[in-house]
Amino acid sequence: MNKGDLFTVYMDGAMMTVCVIGSYKEEYSGEEMVILAIVSQDNMVHVPLEDLDMLIPRRKFMN
Numbered sequence: 488m489n490k491g492d493l494f495t496v497y498m499d500g501a502m503m504t505v506c507v508i509g510s511y512k513e514e515y516s517g518e519e520m521v522i523l524a525i526v527s528q529d530n531m532v533h534v535p536l537e538d539l540d541m542l543i544p545r546r547k548f549m550n
Contacts, residue, residue, distance in 0.1 A: 488521055504528055 492507045509522040 493526070504531070 488507045488510070490507055490509060493504060495502055495504055497503075504526040506524045506526050507521050508524050511520055511522075512518070513520050
């Protein structure tokens with residue numbers, strides 16, 4: 488799995504779209520872990536990369 492991959496899973500009879508948003512190696516076990524986000528198809532928006540700067544302005548600080 489790579490960052491940004493989307494896939495569909497069925498849990499308890501409901502279809503869910505899942506996105507891989509990151510990964511890391513577990514410190515103690517060495518196991519590869521992934522960070523997933525459940526995406527609602529109703530709220531999914533496709534935006535060209537060039538337009539992201541207009542939607543999310545860059546700031547001089549990060550949280």
